[in-house]
Amino acid sequence: xxxxxxxxxxxxxxxxxxxxxxxxxxxxxxxxxxxxxxxxxxxxxxxxxxxxxxxxxxxxxxxxxxxxxxxxxxxxxxxxxxxxxxxxxxxxxxxxxxxxxxxxxxxxxxxxxxxxxxxxxxxxxxxxxxxxxxxxxxxxxxxxxxxxxxxxxxxxxxxxxxxxxxxxxxxxxxxxxxxxxxxxxxxxxxxxxxxxxxxxxxxxxxxxxxxxxxxxxxxxxxxxxxxxxxxxxxxxxxxxxxxxxxxxxxxxxxxxxxxxxxxxxxxxxxxxxxxxxxxxxxxxxxxxxxxxxxxxxxxxxxxxxxxxxxxxxxxxxxxxxxxxxxxxxxxxxxxxxxxxxxxxxxxxxxxxxxxxxxxxxxxxxxxxxxxxxxxxxxxxxxxxxxxxxxxxxxxxxxxxxxxxxxxxxxxxxxxxxxxxxxxxxxxxxxxxxxxx
Numbered sequence: 001x002x003x004x005x006x007x008x009x010x011x012x013x014x015x016x017x018x019x020x021x022x023x024x025x026x027x028x029x030x031x032x033x034x035x036x037x038x039x040x041x042x043x044x045x046x047x048x049x050x051x052x053x054x055x056x057x058x059x060x061x062x063x064x065x066x067x068x069x070x071x072x073x074x075x076x077x078x079x080x081x082x083x084x085x086x087x088x089x090x091x092x093x094x095x096x097x098x099x100x101x102x103x104x105x106x107x108x109x110x111x112x113x114x115x116x117x118x119x120x121x122x123x124x125x126x127x128x129x130x131x132x133x134x135x136x137x138x139x140x141x142x143x144x145x146x147x148x149x150x151x152x153x154x155x156x157x158x159x160x161x162x163x164x165x166x167x168x169x170x171x172x173x174x175x176x177x178x179x180x181x182x183x184x185x186x187x188x189x190x191x192x193x194x195x196x197x198x199x200x201x202x203x204x205x206x207x208x209x210x211x212x213x214x215x216x217x218x219x220x221x222x223x224x225x226x227x228x229x230x231x232x233x234x235x236x237x238x239x240x241x242x243x244x245x246x247x248x249x250x251x252x253x254x255x256x257x258x259x260x261x262x263x264x265x266x267x268x269x270x271x272x273x274x275x276x277x278x279x280x281x282x283x284x285x286x287x288x289x290x291x292x293x294x295x296x297x298x299x300x301x302x303x304x305x306x307x308x309x310x311x312x313x314x315x316x317x318x319x320x321x322x323x324x325x326x327x328x329x330x331x332x333x334x335x336x337x338x339x340x341x342x343x344x345x346x347x348x349x350x351x352x353x354x355x356x357x358x359x360x361x362x363x364x365x366x367x368x369x370x371x372x373x374x375x376x377x378x379x380x381x382x383x384x385x386x387x388x389x390x391x392x393x394x395x396x397x398x399x400x401x402x403x404x405x406x407x408x409x410x411x412x413x414x415x416x417x418x419x420x421x422x423x424x425x426x427x428x429x430x431x432x433x434x435x436x
Contacts, residue, residue: 010136011148025052028414030398038393041410041422042400043275046210046242046360050274050319051411057276060315064308071307073100073300079310086317087283090251091266095286100279100305104241104269105135107280108143108205111265113299114284115203115235118291123159124202127192127234131165131213134205134239143205146213147379161196163189166217169352169364170372178218186224193232203235203264208253210243214362214405216354223260235288238263241280242360245271246320246412249330249358256357264288274316279309325412332419333358336408339423347430349375349384355408363406363426379403388429397422 009017020032030044030052031037043049050057064079071077084098099114101107116122128134130145141149142158145165155162164172166185173184193201206225209216229236243253244266254261265288269280284292303309320326337356340363344350351369355361365385367373375382385401392399399422400407406426410419 027051028411038396038398040398043409043411046409047270047275049245049271049412051413056319057312057315060311064311068307073304077307079307079314080305083310083314093283093285097284097289099282102278103280105137105140107267107282108134109139111237111267111282118288119202121199124199125159125161125196127161127204129165130162131215133213165215166221167215168218179220182218182221182224186228190228201234203237204229205237207239208243209248210360212402223257226261235264238266240266241269244268246326246329247358247360249333273312277309277312279313329358329412349434361408365404375404384433397425
């Protein structure tokens with residue numbers, strides 16, 4: 001039995017895959033079959049917000065399994081109803097509805113489907129941004145501005161229009177000021193909406209904050225975007241698949257701006273169950289839900305709202321609240337951001353540090369600060385970063401990278417001394433590798 005020969009693995013060349021088998025986990029650590037223990041500095045795929053093997057979630061899964069493992073979405077299920085109610089309460093989407101999916105990609109696809117249904121125009125366009133990620137199914141790839149998959153799908157065939165990413169460090173409009181950069185990006189998006197011929201634009205789909213493409217928009221961007229779309233009666237879909245459930249210091253990242261940031265729909269996954277079981281969701285506002293209330297919903301997923309997954313999600317939401325993990329993420333995120341800024345001051349290879357609102361940060365490595373030349377063309381991973389990841393694993397720390405970026409997103413339960421130790425390790429490895 002060999003996973004290397006029998007299983008296809010994501011985002012890699014199969015002949016090059018050679019990872020150890022993980023057999024257990026606890027909190028911010030996981031352990032392989034040889035007994036090697038790793039500090040998880042990425043929550044694996046930025047999804048294990050509650051850490052590995054959270055006891056309350058394990059108990060909830062076991063209790064639900066003993067009572068009812070499965071019933072389809074065409075029948076009611078107690079944990080499904082309870083979780084939908086909690087999500088509507090936490091988001092303030094009272095009067096709205098929740099559609100459960102299997103993960104983030106199908107949540108984003110369904111959000112677009114609901115937006116088009118709500119506006120009554122199945123051919124209406126959807127605007128997304130370059131350098132974004134919404135999933136790897138065909139429609140989700142079309143929605144994504146991902147250099148890895150752009151050759152596999154035609155966005156126009158899916159009615160997708162793209163606008164530049166609000167990337168302050170490399171602003172498409174040449175601005176170095178956050179307000180100006182945000183203003184120009186939103187103005188450009190508004191122009192795209194205004195000049196799109198009938199049937200026009202149904203929705204704008206954007207990641208609010210955290211994303212593995214490494215873009216963290218200027219803080220002013222989201223409320224400006226909300227105002228511009230609302231004025232044009234275009235629905236705003238917030239992709240909170242990664243940024244939700246404390247990752248950015250709030251239950252949902254848009255809540256930093258209060259009502260000024262409230263979207264019409266939002267998509268969830270990852271932290272929804274803390275990755276203990278697969279589950280995604282689309283949360284619809286009362287207004288959007290009302291438009292589809294008396295229409296036939298031509299969609300279906302056999303495992304939509306699976307009772308076991310919903311029981312895990314319900315326990316996860318309770319754990320975030322009981323353990324004050326949203327507030328903890330905000331506190332530790334501020335400490336992490338200060339520590340990474342200090343690293344930037346010590347290492348010329350660090351061009352930019354982004355994040356700071358929660359336990360999510362991006363370190364962008366450059367060959368030259370003055371020109372902002374990346375260590376390798378996007379999305380290639382430079383040899384220095386490959387070496388850094390390998391050396392870190394050798395001493396029991398697992399970092400996630402993307403191109404010339406280091407993505408920091410540990411579980412919200414990580415101990416402060418473990419977080420500090422990981423930053424110190426980064427400091428040492430950057431020194432060793434840039435002065436070799």
